[in-house]
Amino acid sequence: MTHSLEARTKEETVESRPSLRGRIVRNRILGSPRVMIPAVFLVLVTLASVAAPLIAPQSPTELAAQPLLPPSTAHLLGTDDFGRDVLSRLVYAGRISIGVAGASVLAATVVGVSLGLLAGYYRGWVETLIMRAMDLVLSFPTIVLAIAIVAALGASVRNVIIVIAIIYTPQFARVVHGATLSVRDADYVEAARSIGAGDLRILRTAVLPNVLAPILVQVSLSLGIAILVETGLSFLGLGAQPPTPSWGNMVSDARPFMEFYPWLLIAPAATIGLTILALNTLGDGLRDTLDPRMRGAGS
Numbered sequence: 001m002t003h004s005l006e007a008r009t010k011e012e013t014v015e016s017r018p019s020l021r022g023r024i025v026r027n028r029i030l031g032s033p034r035v036m037i038p039a040v041f042l043v044l045v046t047l048a049s050v051a052a053p054l055i056a057p058q059s060p061t062e063l064a065a066q067p068l069l070p071p072s073t074a075h076l077l078g079t080d081d082f083g084r085d086v087l088s089r090l091v092y093a094g095r096i097s098i099g100v101a102g103a104s105v106l107a108a109t110v111v112g113v114s115l116g117l118l119a120g121y122y123r124g125w126v127e128t129l130i131m132r133a134m135d136l137v138l139s140f141p142t143i144v145l146a147i148a149i150v151a152a153l154g155a156s157v158r159n160v161i162i163v164i165a166i167i168y169t170p171q172f173a174r175v176v177h178g179a180t181l182s183v184r185d186a187d188y189v190e191a192a193r194s195i196g197a198g199d200l201r202i203l204r205t206a207v208l209p210n211v212l213a214p215i216l217v218q219v220s221l222s223l224g225i226a227i228l229v230e231t232g233l234s235f236l237g238l239g240a241q242p243p244t245p246s247w248g249n250m251v252s253d254a255r256p257f258m259e260f261y262p263w264l265l266i267a268p269a270a271t272i273g274l275t276i277l278a279l280n281t282l283g284d285g286l287r288d289t290l291d292p293r294m295r296g297a298g299s
Contacts, residue, residue: 028289029286029289032285032288032289034281034282034284034285034288035282035285035286035289037281038277038278038279038281038282038285039282041274041278042275042278042279042282045094045098045271045275045278046094046098048091048094049091049092049094049095049098049099050095052088052091052092052094052095055091056085056087056088056091056092057075057076057085057087057088058084058085058088059088060084060085060088060089060091060092060093060243060245061084061243062084062085062088063082063083063084064079064083064084064085065079065083065085066079066083067079067080067081067082067083068080068081068257068261068264069083070261070263071263075087077090077263077267078261078263078264080253080254080264081253081257081264086250086263086264086267087267089245089250090245090247090250090267090268090271092245093245093246093247093249093250093268094247094271096157096230096234096239096240096244096245096246096247097227097230097231097234097246097247097248097272098227098275100157100160100161100164100226100230100239100246101164101223101226101227101230102223103161103165104160104161104162104163104164104165104168104226104230105164105165105168105219105222105223105226107161107165107169108164108165108166108167108168108169108171108172108222109172109215109218109219109222111165111169111172111173112168112169112170112171112172112173112175112176113172113173113176113208113215115130115134115169115173115176115177116130116172116173116174116175116176116177116179116180117176117180117203117207117208117211118130119131119173119177119180120176120177120178120179120180120181120184121180121184121199121202121203121207127177130173130177131173131174131177134169134170134173134174135170137166137167137169137170138170138174142167142225142229143229143232145163145167146163146164146167146229146232146233147233147236147238149162149163149166150163150233150238150239151238155237155238155239155241156241157239157240157244160230160233160234160238160239160240163229163233164226164229164230167229168222168225168226171218171222172215172218172222175214175215175218176211176214176215179210179211179214180207180211183206183207183210183211184207186210188206189202189206189207192205192206213286213290216286216290217283217286217287217290218283220279220280220282220283220286221279221280221283223279224275224276224279224280224283227247227272227275227276227279228272228276230246230248231246231247231248231251231272232248233248234246234247234248234249234252235248235249235251235252236252237249237252247268247271247272250264250267250268251265251268251269251272254268
């Protein structure tokens with residue numbers, strides 16, 4: 001009876017470990033200013049973009065006032081050279097810039113994680129074929145490849161999403177490939193094989209949950225770079241087309257007036273910079289929180 005009680009206690013302890021680890025990680029995340037401060041800022045920016053029709057003072061394409069008015073109580077960020085409210089355009093532009101980055105990184109995550117899992121788990125010719133294809137994409141400079149593909153497909157928001165997804169799929173594939181190699185021969189994977197679990201089930205239930213930490217970090221970092229790429233393409237006229245606002249084409253439109261009407265440039269440039277800074281800080285904070293090797297001994 002004592003032996004049975006000890007076995008049951010041991011079993012309950014083992015079963016409680018995943019939830020215990022989850023609580024520990026959650027407490028670390030909630031207690032980390034490097035995670036929570038940028039996360040709150042990003043949530044506010046995203047909510048403002050989603051709720052743009054409710055909070056924007058005017059339509060982003062409406063010629064509502066005289067051109068090039070300075071910031072005032074009527075127009076908090078002034079008006080542009082067409083008399084459109086800059087604040088309204090800035091809020092609506094977030095829907096394009098954040099939406100393009102989110103959709104493209106989501107697509108890159110799904111494809112890249114799938115390819116990385118297959119390459120790391122099966123090895124052999126599967127690994128060689130997938131990873132050499134990823135290396136081929138990575139061999140081209142990011143912005144040059146993006147401009148070439150968009151120029152071939154045509155300038156549109158949909159094509160920008162496709163381009164960014166193609167460019168950043170190899171990043172996720174390489175990260176997941178390396179993480180999968182480190183866990184494919186672990187005891188819990190061998191245990192799953194020994195009870196007859198199929199490869200798909202092993203990948204889904206044993207391998208993927210144990211490589212999620214680097215995936216989350218890569219997502220946050222890739223979102224910042226994706227916003228930067230979308231901004232650059234829109235600045236060059238290859239992204240959202242006028243009169244649809246995006247942060248990139250707002251910077252481009254403000255360029256001729258930056259000397260005498262700096263508010264036209266400061267608002268979108270500051271928003272882009274702060275958003276990318278928040279995403280990079282969030283990525284660093286998540287890495288330090290989720291990766292035990294990055295924590296100090298006293299954590």
